[in-house]
Amino acid sequence: MAIGSVATRGHVARRSWKQSAIGSWVTTVDHKRIGILYMYTAFVFFLMGGIEALLVRTQLAVPNNTVLSPQAYDEVFTMHATTMIFLFVMPMWVGFGNYLVPLMIGARDMAFPRINQLGYWLFLSGGLLLTMSFLFGAAPNAGWFSYAPLTEATPVCLAAPIASAQAQAAAAATQAAQGLQGCFSPGLNMDFWIAGLNLLGISSITGGINFIVTILRMRAPGLTINRMPLFTWMIMVMSFLLVFAMPSLTVASFLLLFDRHLGTHFYQAGFGGDPLLWQHLFWSFGHPEVYILILPAFGMISEIVPVFSGKPIFGYTFVAWSGVAIGFLSFTVWAHHMFAVGLPPLAQAFFASSTTLIAIPTAVKIFNWVGTLYGGRIRFTSSMLFALGFIAMFLIGGLNGVAVAVVPVDYQLTDTYFVVSHIHYVLFGGAVMGLFAGLFYWYPKFSGRLLDERLGKLQFWLFLIGLNLAFFPMHIMGLLGMPRRQYTYAPNLGWDQLNLISTIGAFILALGVIVFILNWIKTMGFTKANAGSDPWDAFTLEWATTSPPPAENFATIPVVRSRRPLWDMKHPEDPDWRREH
Amino acid sequence: MPFRSRLTRWGAISVLALTVAGLLAGCDPNTPSTLDPAGVAADKEATLFWFILVVATIVFVAVTGALIYMMIRYRARPDSPPARQIGGHQRLEIILAAIPTVVLFIVLFFTISTMFALAQPNEPNILTVKAIGHQWWWEFQYPNQKIVTADEMYIPVNTTVHVELESNNVIHSFWVPQLAGKTDVIPGHDNTTWLKATRTGDFRGLCTEFCGTQHAHMDYLVRVVSADQFQSWVSQQTAGAATPTTPDQIAGKQVFLTKGCIACHLIDGVNQPSKLQIGPNLTHFGSRTIIAGWVLDNTTPNLRAWVHDAQAVKPGVDMPSETTINSTDLDALVAYLESLK
Numbered sequence: 001m002a003i004g005s006v007a008t009r010g011h012v013a014r015r016s017w018k019q020s021a022i023g024s025w026v027t028t029v030d031h032k033r034i035g036i037l038y039m040y041t042a043f044v045f046f047l048m049g050g051i052e053a054l055l056v057r058t059q060l061a062v063p064n065n066t067v068l069s070p071q072a073y074d075e076v077f078t079m080h081a082t083t084m085i086f087l088f089v090m091p092m093w094v095g096f097g098n099y100l101v102p103l104m105i106g107a108r109d110m111a112f113p114r115i116n117q118l119g120y121w122l123f124l125s126g127g128l129l130l131t132m133s134f135l136f137g138a139a140p141n142a143g144w145f146s147y148a149p150l151t152e153a154t155p156v157c158l159a160a161p162i163a164s165a166q167a168q169a170a171a172a173a174t175q176a177a178q179g180l181q182g183c184f185s186p187g188l189n190m191d192f193w194i195a196g197l198n199l200l201g202i203s204s205i206t207g208g209i210n211f212i213v214t215i216l217r218m219r220a221p222g223l224t225i226n227r228m229p230l231f232t233w234m235i236m237v238m239s240f241l242l243v244f245a246m247p248s249l250t251v252a253s254f255l256l257l258f259d260r261h262l263g264t265h266f267y268q269a270g271f272g273g274d275p276l277l278w279q280h281l282f283w284s285f286g287h288p289e290v291y292i293l294i295l296p297a298f299g300m301i302s303e304i305v306p307v308f309s310g311k312p313i314f315g316y317t318f319v320a321w322s323g324v325a326i327g328f329l330s331f332t333v334w335a336h337h338m339f340a341v342g343l344p345p346l347a348q349a350f351f352a353s354s355t356t357l358i359a360i361p362t363a364v365k366i367f368n369w370v371g372t373l374y375g376g377r378i379r380f381t382s383s384m385l386f387a388l389g390f391i392a393m394f395l396i397g398g399l400n401g402v403a404v405a406v407v408p409v410d411y412q413l414t415d416t417y418f419v420v421s422h423i424h425y426v427l428f429g430g431a432v433m434g435l436f437a438g439l440f441y442w443y444p445k446f447s448g449r450l451l452d453e454r455l456g457k458l459q460f461w462l463f464l465i466g467l468n469l470a471f472f473p474m475h476i477m478g479l480l481g482m483p484r485r486q487y488t489y490a491p492n493l494g495w496d497q498l499n500l501i502s503t504i505g506a507f508i509l510a511l512g513v514i515v516f517i518l519n520w521i522k523t524m525g526f527t528k529a530n531a532g533s534d535p536w537d538a539f540t541l542e543w544a545t546t547s548p549p550p551a552e553n554f555a556t557i558p559v560v561r562s563r564r565p566l567w568d569m570k571h572p573e574d575p576d577w578r579r580e581h
Numbered sequence: 582m583p584f585r586s587r588l589t590r591w592g593a594i595s596v597l598a599l600t601v602a603g604l605l606a607g608c609d610p611n612t613p614s615t616l617d618p619a620g621v622a623a624d625k626e627a628t629l630f631w632f633i634l635v636v637a638t639i640v641f642v643a644v645t646g647a648l649i650y651m652m653i654r655y656r657a658r659p660d661s662p663p664a665r666q667i668g669g670h671q672r673l674e675i676i677l678a679a680i681p682t683v684v685l686f687i688v689l690f691f692t693i694s695t696m697f698a699l700a701q702p703n704e705p706n707i708l709t710v711k712a713i714g715h716q717w718w719w720e721f722q723y724p725n726q727k728i729v730t731a732d733e734m735y736i737p738v739n740t741t742v743h744v745e746l747e748s749n750n751v752i753h754s755f756w757v758p759q760l761a762g763k764t765d766v767i768p769g770h771d772n773t774t775w776l777k778a779t780r781t782g783d784f785r786g787l788c789t790e791f792c793g794t795q796h797a798h799m800d801y802l803v804r805v806v807s808a809d810q811f812q813s814w815v816s817q818q819t820a821g822a823a824t825p826t827t828p829d830q831i832a833g834k835q836v837f838l839t840k841g842c843i844a845c846h847l848i849d850g851v852n853q854p855s856k857l858q859i860g861p862n863l864t865h866f867g868s869r870t871i872i873a874g875w876v877l878d879n880t881t882p883n884l885r886a887w888v889h890d891a892q893a894v895k896p897g898v899d900m901p902s903e904t905t906i907n908s909t910d911l912d913a914l915v916a917y918l919e920s921l922k
Contacts, residue, residue, distance in 0.1 A: 070794045070896055143791050149768060150751040150793060182750055184793065269769020275752060276767065309655070310664030315674045340754060340789075341765045342772040345700075349693050356689045363681035364674075366644060371677075373651035375665035380656065388652065392645050399637040406633055406688060408626045408695040411762020412615045415754060415789040479630075481613030481758040483789040486797035490875070493785075494612035579668065 029113035030551065031098050034120050036446065038095025041124060042088050047513070048131065049083035052076050054510055057470075061503040063491035073487035074141040075134070075189070081144035082193070085293065086200050087127045089431050093296040094119070094207045096438060097235040099446065101211060103542035104229045106220025106560065108552040111213040119206045126199030133192035140193035142185060143485060145286060146256075148267030148278040149182070151190045153260045157183035190260065194253045201246045208242030211235055220541070222560035226320075229540045229563075230313065233320045234299030237327040238292050244331070245288035252281035276341060283334035291330045293427060294394075295323060297434025298365060301387050304441050305369050307538045308384035309376030312564060312576070315368045322361030329358040339410045348407050355405040362398055366391060381536070382456025386437035389464050393429025397422060400475065415485075418478025424471040428509075433463065436516070444531030447524070448547045455519040462512035469505025473498040539564035613758040613785040619805070620760030621777040622699055629695050636688065699762075701775040704741050710734060711745045714753030714766040714788065717795040717898070718861060718874040728818045731861035733802045733869050737811040738781050746772040754790035757803050763789050778805040785875075794897035800875035822848050822864045823921050833917025836910045845899070848921065859899060867921040873898065885915050 017023040028034060055076050059068045068076060098116065102109055110116045133139040142151045215236045219228070255266040256278070265271035267278050298319075306313045313319055332354040339348055369391050378384070400422045404410045413419060436459070444450045480494045489495055534543040544566055545554055562568055562576035618624040655661075712734070713720040721734045736742045746755055746766040755774060756763035764774040778784075788799035806814065825831045834851065837843065843852040845860035870879050876895045877883040889911060891900040903911075 070797070074794065147752055147791070150791070184751055269767075274769060276770070310657075311666050312668045314667065315669040318669070318674050318678070340763050341767060342770060345696060348696060352692050352696075353689060356685045359685055360678065360682050363685075364678050367677040368674075370644065370647050370651060371669075371673075373648070373655055375667055376651075376655045377657045377661055377664040378652060378655050380652075388648065391648060395641060395644055399641055402637065402685070402688065403630070403633045406629060406692045408692065408699055408762065409630045409633060411699075411764075412623070412626050412630070412758065414763065415791075479615050481615060481785065481787065483756075483787050483796075485791040488797050490800075492609060492611055494609040494614065574666070576666075579666065 029109075029117045031102050031110045031113065031116060032446075032549065032553075034116050035095045035097075035099030037120050038091050038098060038123070039446075041120075041127070042092040042095060045083050045087035045091075045127060045131075049080050049088055050510060050513060052080035052083065054506060056080060057503040057506040059487065060489070060499050062500065063489050063496055065488055068487065070487045071141070074485075075139035077485060078140045078143055078146075079130070079134075082130065082140060082197075084427070085144060085289070086197065087123075087130065089293045089427070089435075090200075090204065091123050091127075092435060093235070093238065093292075094123075094204075096296065096300075096442070097207075097211055097238075100442065100542055101214060101232055101235055102218070103445075103545065103549060103553055104232050104540050105215065105218060105223055106541050106554060106558050107214065107218040108554070108557075110210050111218055112210050115206050116210055119203045119210070122199050122203035122206075126196045126203065129199065130192060130196035133189065133196075136188060136192075138188040138192060141189050142193075145279075145282055146190065146193060147282075148256060148259075148275050149184060149269075151185050151193075151256060152267060153183045153186050153190070155261055155263045157186050158260065185260075190256070194257050197253060198250060201250050204242045204246050208239035208246075211239035212243070215239075220557050220560050223565075226317075227560060227563045228320075229299075230302035230316070230319055230323075231296070231299035234295045234302070234323050237323045238295045241288045241292050241295075241327055241330065245285045245292070248281055248285035252278060252285070255281075276338075279338055279341065280334070283337045284331070286337065287334045288327075288330045290426070291326055293431050294434075295326065297390065297431050297438075298323060300434050300438040300441070301369060301390055302365075303540065304383055304387045304437050305372050305391075307441075307536050308379045308381060308387070309373050310379075310537075311372065311376050312539075313368065314371035314374065315364075316563060318364055319368050322364045325361040326358060329354060329361075333358055336405055336410075337414075339407050340414050352405060352407050359398065359402060359405070366395055366398070381440065382451070382453050382460060383437050383440035383536075385457060385460045386433050386440065386463075389460060390430060390433040390437060393425055393433055393464075393467065397425030397429050400425060413478055415483055416478035417474040417482045417484055420484050421471050421474035421478065424467070424474070428467050428471065436460075436463070441536065442542075443523075444535050445542055445547045445549070448529035448531050449523050449527050450531050450535060451523050452519050452527075455515055455522070459512045459515040459519065462508055462515060466505050466508030466510075466512055470502050470509060471505070473502045473505075477502075534566070537570075539567045541565055544569070611785070613787065615758045618759055619778055619780050619782060619784060620757070621702075621779060622761035622775070623757075623759055624779070625695055625698060626762050629691060632691065633688065636684065640684070701743065701773075702741050702777065707741045707743050708736065709743045709745065710736070711747060712755055712766070714746070714748040714750070714755070714792070714799075715859070716750050716793050717788070717799040717895075719786070719788075719799070719801045720861060721801075723815075726815050726819060728815065729862045730818060730865065730869070732871050732874065733804060734786070735804050735806060735811060735814045736776060736778060737808045738778050738805050740777065740808070742776045744774045744776060746774065751792050752790045753788045753792050753799070755786070756789045757784050757786040759784045760803065760805075765790055776803075778803075781805045781807060788874075795874065795876075795895055798874040798876040798895055800871075802871055802875070817868065817922070818865055821850050823867070825917055825920060827916065827920075829913050829916040830920045831917075832910075833913035833915070833920075836914040837917060840903070840906065840910070840914075842914075863918065863921060865921055867919045873900070881915060881919065884918065885911060888914060888918075 018027045025033060025037065055068060059065050059073055215232055258264040259266050265273040267273050267275050269275060302313055302319050333351060335343060335347065335351040336355045404413050404419060404422055440451055440456050477495055477498050482489065482495050531547045533546050541558060544558060558565060564576045568575040568577060615623065616627055618627045709724060711722040711724060718731055720731050722729050746764060748766045748768050753766040754763045755766055760776045760778055761774060764772050766772060782805055784803045784805065786801040786803050788796060825834050838852060845858050846863050847854050847858050849864040872879050872883060872887055873895055877887060887894050888903060890902040890904055891898055892902040
């Protein structure tokens with residue numbers, strides 16, 4: 001509304017806060033706007049986490065390097081993982097889910113728009129709190145899984161004026177020698193971690209509940225569970241994992257908070273506590289978390305591969321229910337992170353078996369995606385290239401995951417660079433490749449503009465080459481005995497060239513990200529709205545409305561008769577509902 | 582399209598080149614490579630790894646082969662037919678689910694059988710060593726031989742060594758890649774592991790659980806020697822501390838006793854033991870070849886640099902820098918420490 005028009009009516013010329021450019025975003029409860037807020041914020045954190053990754057790789061490019069001090073290195077590698085997991089991938093999925101789920105199921109908004117808004121602002125607060133820790137020189141520094149007792153302190157040592165780090169270390173060592181419990185993390189570092197993660201935890205749980213209710217209660221007429229888009233399926237499984245897994249992290253971190261500030265001893269041996277309690281609590285959150293990070297990417301691939309093959313997904317029921325199976329099994333495998341802690345052989349055999357079971361539905365999904373290509377008419381758009389790259393790279397992440405699930409091999413490879421390679425094939429080769437497949441696919445829906453295809457393909461090749469250069473050598477580093485989380489390493493142990501290659505790969509990945517930013521600037525600044533409502537000849541309901549969709553999404557709520565409602569509209573001579581019965 | 586297939590070929594070539602480069606790099610004699618085992622346990626683990634690698638390679642080639650074939654065969658061309666609207670094939674899907682199930686259960690069988698084969702052999706005359714993780718160095722105690730040392734662990738070849746793992750601070754992990762997989766060292770837990778070396782030589786050990794600022798410098802040396810050499814090492818370590826002979830060494834002993842070293846370090850028979858001595862026992866320091874978690878080799882200039890400014894060499898370590906010490910005292914102290922064979 002123009003200011004002048006108000007003034008001419010003789011009133012004080014003043015727009016309400018809610019109508020101003022900033023205010024309308026701050027006060028919005030619209031699922032699409034909240035989704036966009038999530039995605040842009042998460043992307044900014046992605047850039048931060050990326051810079052942290054480049055710092056790590058620069059420090060490790062050559063042996064005995066001194067770019068970062070040991071203390072700075074510990075903060076940077078911890079914040080790299082914490083940022084990428086909690087501030088980038090998770091909120092990015094929540095952003096995509098927010099934008100797309102109501103559109104895909106033919107709803108006008110999420111079930112609880114205000115809780116949705118609360119979730120975003122809690123996420124932003126948690127993210128800012130975690131990031132702010134750098135300004136206090138106290139960023140979390142004990143790794144993203146923050147094993148106790150390294151993270152422990154006592155109220156007494158926290159109250160003591162902070163002397164030099166050396167004096168603190170000496171005092172801690174003296175305490176330990178006297179049989180007292182040490183004070184291994186006396187700064188604010190871990191307190192920032194606990195506070196930040198708990199804000200994010202509340203945000204995740206509210207988001208999870210909101211998705212579950214929206215998906216179960218607000219589907220358009222005729223859109224049965226069995227006709228839901230697979231992305232919606234995977235967001236639903238992710239939401240159940242959020243709701244059931246996050247509380248374990250909350251409990252673990254509160255017990256740590258009590259140890260540090262109230263003088264309890266939950267994780268301190270010698271007072272009846274046990275350091276392994278932390279690991280059990282953390283990983284019973286941490287393993288479902290891994291699937292929280294990857295399931296929505298599975299969902300995206302299951303939307304994109306069919307559209308660009310021009311046919312339905314191969315084995316819809318298998319893909320949907322294997323996602324559910326993964327969700328359940330993800331709660332039974334946590335101790336495969338702990339094969340070296342000295343569990344009884346029978347327990348290790350149990351967790352080796354459950355890990356074997358969870359690999360089966362994952363393998364089935366890969367076959368389904370490959371099978372979808374069969375008999376298709378494949379269009380190699382940027383989005384499709386990222387999706388196909390995802391399949392190949394995630395396959396590597398699955399296979400090297402089998403290697404570390406084999407207990408005796410894991411005795412050798414756990415906590416080495418082999419594991420770093422595994423998580424990056426899964427999270428970069430998987431989650432990030434999936435994310436960019438989704439961005440190139442849905443960005444036209446979000447903005448009305450198509451991203452540049454040539455820049456997109458350039459970015460794809462930079463990513464594919466960069467990620468293999470960065471992460472493949474890490475397999476060999478781990479096999480050659482290089483532990484993870486070392487701020488430096490001695491020369492001539494066979495690790496030097498491999499580390500240099502890996503660093504070069506990391507910078508190629510950074511170049512790929514820069515190409516994407518240029519693509520975004522070109523699209524937003526120099527392109528007219530050119531997408532139309534359905535640029536990809538797609539199948540699902542979000543493409544049945546304009547790009548971007550209007551407030552409340554649909555003029556009339558569509559009626560759904562099959563898994564591909566838009567196919568039915570475009571092919572009245574050969575609708576799916578006639579095939580599906 | 583030639584462009585895409587050329588890139589694919591280059592991708593394959595570069596992965597191959599990386600692998601070859603990695604294996605060549607593995608030829609470095611110092612590499613603590615898990616694939617160059619010198620111990621019974623590491624050997625079993627390496628064999629299992631090669632088996633997994635073969636299985637994984639076959640699966641990778643088969644699946645990416647199918648993926649690339651489909652991409653080429655079904656790419657959209659102006660004359661290609663419309664896509665066939667196939668939504669699945671139940672029997673094929675069941676077969677495709679059965680294949681990974683069978684493969685994974687074969688892998689699981691070898692996993693569990695190897696796990697039980699890795700139990701400590703039940704043999705007489707087993708040597709016991711207690712490995713204690715400190716922040717950030719390893720102490721090695723031989724309770725039956727009454728030896729307390731640090732950084733270097735001597736074991737006889739072809740003998741089962743029972744290792745008791747202890748920490749009273751944070752979690753560490755005990756790992757000698759060429760001898761055996763790792764076992765965590767956890768406060769309050771009596772974890773154990775075992776080593777049985779099949780050839781003599783020096784093998785690098787590493788701490789593999791993140792344990793604070795100097796996690797990177799918590800390596801150690803496992804020296805596998807013949808039974809005779811082990812016995813002579815035991816006699817040497819159980820003898821008293823060497824008496825200083827040269828004027829430098831005699832002066833150095835006084836520096837050790839008067840400049841604060843005794844607060845944290847013990848030399849048997851020279852100063853009084855105390856619970857507060859958190860540093861390594863120095864009785865036979867001169868016989869050791871590495872310093873402070875292998876942050877340096879034990880040479881005269883290195884030892885001098887270490888004593889003079891430990892904080893610069895290993896930031897965050899408990900040992901304070903002694904930058905005010907005069908160079909005469911420093912040289913004397915270094916000479917004395919080196920004489921403690």
